Amino acid sequence: MPTLTIAKRELRSYWNSPIAYVVICISLLGLSLVFFNLNGGFWEANRASLTLLFQYLPQALGLIVIPVITMRLVAEERQTGTLEMLITLPVTDRQVIIGKFLGAWGLVMTLVAATSLFPVMMFGVWNLGSLDSGPVLSSYLGVTLYSAAAVSIGLFISSLTESQIIAFFITTVMLFFLNLFGSILALDVLPDNIKLAATFISFNERLRDFVRGMINLRDVVFFLSVTGLCLAGSIWGLERRKWA
Amino acid sequence: MASDVMIEARGLTKRYGAFRALDKVSFEVKRGEVVGFIGPNGAGKSTTMRILTCYLSATQGSARVDNRDVFDEPLKVRESIGYLPQRANMYGDMGVLEYLRFAAELRGIDHATFRKRMKDVVEVCGLGNVLGKDIRTLSHGFRQRVGLGQALLHNPPVLILDEPTSDLDPNERAEVIEYIRKVGKDRTIMLSTHNLKEVEMACARVIIVSRGRIVADGSLDEVRARGGRVSYTVEIDAKQAVEAGKNYRQSLQPPQSSAEAEQALEAIDGVLSVAERPTGGETYKFVLKGTKDTDLRTEIYNLCVQKGWLLHSLERQLPSLEDVFKLLTKSDEIGARGKVAADVAEALDDEDDIDDEDDIDDEDDVDDEDDVDDEDDVDDEDEVDESEDADVDEEDRK
Numbered sequence: 215m216p217t218l219t220i221a222k223r224e225l226r227s228y229w230n231s232p233i234a235y236v237v238i239c240i241s242l243l244g245l246s247l248v249f250f251n252l253n254g255g256f257w258e259a260n261r262a263s264l265t266l267l268f269q270y271l272p273q274a275l276g277l278i279v280i281p282v283i284t285m286r287l288v289a290e291e292r293q294t295g296t297l298e299m300l301i302t303l304p305v306t307d308r309q310v311i312i313g314k315f316l317g318a319w320g321l322v323m324t325l326v327a328a329t330s331l332f333p334v335m336m337f338g339v340w341n342l343g344s345l346d347s348g349p350v351l352s353s354y355l356g357v358t359l360y361s362a363a364a365v366s367i368g369l370f371i372s373s374l375t376e377s378q379i380i381a382f383f384i385t386t387v388m389l390f391f392l393n394l395f396g397s398i399l400a401l402d403v404l405p406d407n408i409k410l411a412a413t414f415i416s417f418n419e420r421l422r423d424f425v426r427g428m429i430n431l432r433d434v435v436f437f438l439s440v441t442g443l444c445l446a447g448s449i450w451g452l453e454r455r456k457w458a
Numbered sequence: 459m460a461s462d463v464m465i466e467a468r469g470l471t472k473r474y475g476a477f478r479a480l481d482k483v484s485f486e487v488k489r490g491e492v493v494g495f496i497g498p499n500g501a502g503k504s505t506t507m508r509i510l511t512c513y514l515s516a517t518q519g520s521a522r523v524d525n526r527d528v529f530d531e532p533l534k535v536r537e538s539i540g541y542l543p544q545r546a547n548m549y550g551d552m553g554v555l556e557y558l559r560f561a562a563e564l565r566g567i568d569h570a571t572f573r574k575r576m577k578d579v580v581e582v583c584g585l586g587n588v589l590g591k592d593i594r595t596l597s598h599g600f601r602q603r604v605g606l607g608q609a610l611l612h613n614p615p616v617l618i619l620d621e622p623t624s625d626l627d628p629n630e631r632a633e634v635i636e637y638i639r640k641v642g643k644d645r646t647i648m649l650s651t652h653n654l655k656e657v658e659m660a661c662a663r664v665i666i667v668s669r670g671r672i673v674a675d676g677s678l679d680e681v682r683a684r685g686g687r688v689s690y691t692v693e694i695d696a697k698q699a700v701e702a703g704k705n706y707r708q709s710l711q712p713p714q715s716s717a718e719a720e721q722a723l724e725a726i727d728g729v730l731s732v733a734e735r736p737t738g739g740e741t742y743k744f745v746l747k748g749t750k751d752t753d754l755r756t757e758i759y760n761l762c763v764q765k766g767w768l769l770h771s772l773e774r775q776l777p778s779l780e781d782v783f784k785l786l787t788k789s790d791e792i793g794a795r796g797k798v799a800a801d802v803a804e805a806l807d808d809e810d811d812i813d814d815e816d817d818i819d820d821e822d823d824v825d826d827e828d829d830v831d832d833e834d835d836v837d838d839e840d841e842v843d844e845s846e847d848a849d850v851d852e853e854d855r856k
Binding site for chain 1: 474508511512513514515532533534536537539541543545546547548549550551552560561563564565566605608
C-alpha cells in the first residue's frame, strides 16, 4: 500500500509541474516530425508498417525523456531535504524506491500509450492501409520492458547523487551507449569477445526482435533482470545515507 | 527494562569518516517526560534524533524507542514517533491538505480517523486558512506548522522535534511551546532548540550535548546547579538604620561607607567574593558569590540584624540555564580555537616554537585553566542579570 501511495504522489507531482505536459507534447511532436519527414519517413517506406516509429521511440525515450523524468526522483528529494520527511514515515527504503519507480515508469507509459495515436489515427481513422497488428503489439511490449529497464537505470543513478544535473547527464550517456552498442558504434574495430558482449547488452539489439513481431523470452528476461538489478542498486543507493 | 522508558540510547556513536559526530551517547527518557535537548550547532543533536527515527544508523551502540530496537524494527519505531526534522522540508508542489493526507495514507490512517484527527491538528497548528494552499507558497513559519501537524497526525506516544520553533515569530513560538506543554503531559517529547528560555518554559529535564558527548543530563534545577556558584544580591540602606527598640542600649547606625559593609559581608564564612553595584546613593548594593551547596541567606540576615542595618532586599539566585550551557559547551570551543591558533602559529613561524604544544594540551586540560576563565565569564554575565533583576525588585517595592 505505501508503495502505491508513493507512486501516486510521484505521478501526481509530474502533472502538478509542467514536466509531464512539456515532455509528452514535445516528444509526440518530435516523433511525428521524424516519423513522417526524416529521409522521407513513413511515406518513403510506402508500407503499412510502424517499424520506423519503434526505431525512433526508444531513442527519444532513452536520450531525453527518461533522463529528464528520472533525474529528480531521489536527487531532488535529497537536495531539498524532503527525503528525511518521507523516510521517517513508516515506509521501507524498498517501498520508496519501488513507488518512485512505478511513478516514473507510469509517466513514461503514459507517453508510450499516447503514441498509440499514430496507429489509431493512421489506420483506424484515415485508413492508410491495413496494419499488421502483431508486430505493433509486440513492439509495445518491447518498449514497455525497455522503459522499465531504462527508468530503473535513471533511478539508480539519481539515487547515487544529490545533483539532478549530474543524474541527467550520466543517465543520458549511459542510455546512449546501452542503446547504440552493437548498431551505430563502430564495432568492427573491437575484438570479437567484446563485440559479443556489446551486442549482448545492447538495448537496440534486444528490441529488434520485438519490432519484427517476435517475443523472445531471453530478451524479456534480459530487460526484467536489468530492471531488478538497478532497483536493487537504487535501494542500496538510498540506504547508503545510513552509513555515509 | 522498565516499560515506561520510552526512549533509550546506549553508547550511541556515529562517525563520519574520521569525524566523530556522536561519542558514546547514552540516555533514557521516560513516558510523560518533556526533555530539552540542547547544545551548540554541530554538537550532534540532529544526528541523535535521526538515529532515533531510523533515518541514520549508529556506528556503534543501540537505541530503543517504545521498547523496540531502532535497528531491528525501524517501521514499528517510526509508527510510534512523530518527527519534525530540522528544516521541515515538504513537497512544495503539494497542497497542505494533500500533503497531510499523503502522510496519513503512508501511516495507514483510515479516512474517518484522518478526518477526526485533522480537526485537532488544524486547530492546534492553526492551519485553517492554508489547507488549500500549495506548500511552496507558505512562509517558513507556516511550513513549520504543517510539519508539526504531520508529526501529530497519528497521535504518537513519542514526539521528536528538531528545532520546531526556529522559523516562527514570537507569538507562534509561544503557541507551539504552550502546545508542547499541553501535550507533554501524557506523551514523551524530545525537543531540540537554541532558545533556552523555551526549554526553561516547557521542559522539566535537560540534556546538554557538546561535541558529540553528553555534558549534562538531569532535571532543570539539577542542571542549573551545575553552574557552580550561587549568587546573592544584598541591598542595605545607606541613610538609616533599623529603628532601635527599647531593649537596645546603643543607637544604631547605617554603614558608614560601602567599604564597611563590604568588609563585614566578606567576613561571612562561605562568601567567596563581594562586588559592589552602583545605586542611586540611597542604598548600598552588593553581589556575593557562594558555593552552590550552601545557603548564606541566614548569615547575611543575621549580620544585618546585629549591626542594625536596614536590609532592603536579599535574594539567592541559581545560575540560569544559559550560564550553565555556556559553561559546559564553551570550554570545548575555546579548546578548539586554542588548537587552531596553535596550528596557525606553528605553521607561520617555525623559528619561534613558543608554547604551541602547551596550547594544544590545553584543549584536554579544560578543567584547569579554561574552566576558571569560563566561570569568571559566566559570573560577569550573571552580575549584569542580577542588577537588572534588582532593578525590577526596586520597582516592585515602589
